[in-house]
Amino acid sequence: MKKKATIVSVIIGILAVAAIIVFSAYRSSESYRKAKAAIQWDCSVTCTEESTSAKYVITYSDVKVLSKTGTLTIQNKNDFDIVVHLLCEGEQEVVSDNIPANSFYSFTNVTDKEYTVGIHADVGVAADIRVVVYDGKDTEPYTK
Structure with missing residues (x-):
């Protein structure tokens, strides 16, 4: 049971890091800058x-x-x-x-x-x- 909890925690951590990377990439994109300059x-x-x-x-x-x-x-x-x-x-x-x-x-x-x-x-x-x-x-x- 402890092994499953560790695996789930690692998967959630990986998904969180991936989400942060995707969000950072979007914020540096031209479409974000254009949207920001309303x-x-x-x-x-x-x-x-x-x-x-x-x-x-x-x-x-x-x-x-x-x-x-x-x-x-x-x-x-x-x-x-x-x-x-x-x-x-x-x-x-x-x-x-x-x-x-x-x-x-x-x-x-x-x-x-x-x-x-x-x-x-x-x-x-x-x-x-x-x-x-x-x-x-x-x-x-x-x-x-």
């Missing part, structure tokens, strides 16, 4: 006009973003650098630092205001500029 927006745009040394062009997205966490994180999904501008009616425009290719930038203190996202990149006319904005701060990249 609100995310695709703010990709097509460059409307090429910038020159005399003209800094910003292309604005039609998407409006709103942060409940106080932080909006920008993911640059391009192979070139970008600068992001957040425009809120009646407020001064908020501008990011240069965001390197395939990198992130987080705007803080942007709670409960609706922003239009503008993107500047030194690219030609009609170039696609791919950006994802999500509510919160995370540095794990989302893939397609």
